[in-house]
Amino acid sequence: MNLRRKLLTTFGGLALLALATAGVTVWAIAQWQITEQNLQEHYQRSLLLQSVRAATFRAFKEVPDAILSDDPDAQQEFEASLKPAEEDFKRWAGLADTDAERKQVQQVRNAYVKVVKDARAAFALVEAGRRDRAFALMEEELEAKDFAQFQKLTEQAVASDQQNRSVIRGQTQNTRQTAQLVLAIAAFGTISLILLLAAYLASDLFAPLREVEQALDDVARGNLQRHLDEERADEIGAISKAFNRMVEAMGERQQVAGLAAVPVGVTSDGDGKDSTWQNLPSRVTLHRLVAQLRSRVTQLSQSNGVGDAEELAKHKQALVDQLDLLLQAVARMTEFGFPLDLNLARTDIRALLYEVLLRFQAELIERGISIELDIAPDVSYAVVDRLKLREVLSELVRNALAALPEQGGRLGVRTTVTADATALRIEVADNGKGIKQPLIERALTTTIKTAQGKRAGVGLALTKAVIEQHGGQIAIDSELGQGTYIQIQLPLRE
Structure with a gap:
């Protein structure tokens, strides 16, 4: 597996764990919001139902006042007390989510309608002067049956809401425990991958890179014999191979520049061939050529016209030849030895x-x-x-x-x-x-x-x-x- 694939696999695992962690977090937040909303709605249902019960009870108290105390405003107060109860009843019914809750709403609604209907019948009897019949209706129907049934159903509805809240709290606890477990697993996996990545980078990446850095420093100091291990099959191995090729090319370039600086057959002292020139680095060759050129110039200046013309011509020709060799050396070294320099x-x-x-x-x-x-x-x-x-x-x-x-x-x-x-x-x-x-x-x-x-x-x-x-x-x-x-x-x- 090459270096890129290893890193991609490791970072891919970290990314998947991060996504899993984010997904679980989002899911847990969403579930918490849903359950919190359900809890709030059930609390509100209970409060609204209690409000309906209280308003109905206040309205029901006006019936005995009308029958026994002959209160002329009893019926108006009865109707006024029912108005907030009607509004709360509609809101309570709107919060019913399940079939059981909707059925419960219908049962309470029927009992409420029966209470209101019989109460209004009692007011009608009082207005007609039939108080005995109204009193009997109040005791036999309203108190004994209608209101008792209404109270029983509302108490059952409140108890049902309490039970539902207990179930929702249990679901919330389960969601929290599941999220904690998944997040703990994800955190453990993330830490493990980070430790694995750190160990891999330290042993399989940073150490070879330090070796490459040291090799480059050696080459910068002039050691062209330095080579790196090419056994690795990843990008570090490719870098090592490229480094070795670069060092070999630099050595060959230096050798070519040195060989090209002085053609074969040139003598160092005028008496014979000096093959050691061909084995010298190009920079040493250049220094030797410059030294010889200075020597020729010194000899020519010291002659100053002394001696025969043939000897003077010989010195001039030697100087020209030396200048030509120096020109060849500089041109060849410029062509082979020095890359273009960038001024970034x-x-x-x-x-x-x-x-x-x-x-x-x-x-x-x-x-x-x-x-x-x-x-x-x-x-x-x-x-x-x-x-x-x-x-x-x-x-x-x-x-x-x-x-x-x-x-x-x-x-x-x-x-x-x-x-x-x-x-x-x-x-x-x-x-x-x-x-x-x-x-x-x-x-x-x-x-x-x-x-x-x-x-x-x-x-x-x-x-x-x-x-x-x-x-x-x-x-x-x-x-x-x-x-x-x-x-x-x-x-x-x-």
Whole structure:
């Protein structure tokens, strides 16, 4: 399993546990809210029913007052007492959720209607002057049956609400215990994975990275014999292999530069071949050549015209030969020994694009070329080598202009930031004559074969080298007669 898969597996497990923990938490909160709402509703049901009972009882007291005390306002007070009872009854009925509760509401409602109906009948009898009949109705129906039945049903409803609240409290307790158990398991799993991740990072990632760091320090001090273990099959193993290839390439480059500095057959003292020159590092070769050149110059200056012309000419020719060797050494070492140096700095990309296009303003106007410039709003600054990137963009625009006709044509430049905000994308397109793919690959070749050997490529090859040294990529797509599209992608650094 490679490093990425290991890390993804570990972080995936942590993410799943985090999701599980969040899910259980949300579920527990939702269940708690539901049960809390049910409890509140049952408390409210009980309070409303108690209010209905109290209002009905107050209204019922007006019936004896009308029959026994001949209270003229008894019936009006009876009706006034029933108004809040009716409102509370409707609200109580609206809180019934189950079939049993709705059935209970209907039973209490029937008993309530019977009480109210018989009470109003008693008031009617009193108004008709039939007090005896009204008194009998009150004792036999209202008190003995109707009100007693109403009181019994309401007490049963209150007791039922209390029982339901006990059940809901039990459900709440079960929910709390389940959530606590799941959260404890999730916390244990999370801690275990974190400890496993810490142990893995310490032994399988940080230690190899420290070894790579030490190896790089050794190479920086000039030890090109340092190699890393390549047995690992993950990304660390790939880094080790790349490091070993880099060290081998540096050694080969130094060897080539040293061999190229002095051709075979050159003598160190004028008496014969000195093969040790070919085994010296290029920097030592350069120092020896410079020392010999100084010696030749000293000999020539000391002669100062003394001696025959033949001897003076010999010294001059030796000096010229030594200068030629030094020139070869410097050129070869520059070509093979030193990569391009970047001077990275925070650069305004917008200003850089405008500066590049202003270079070609006169030619664009003279040839009547239409230019389209599109810079996304989120494009601002990037850490790049401003001068080298300017030359890269100039080279791309220059190639595009060369592909366009003498008059007319279109050139487009667009700059955006990638969706993940990690890279800057610069696109250059034209509708010129285009180029075949093999020619594109040849143009991007970093070295060109000549009769004298190999020399560094120029143009697009240098452009590609600069972009790749920035850590970016370049892609070219062209079609004959249609035009060319070039895309550069550079990483955004802090």
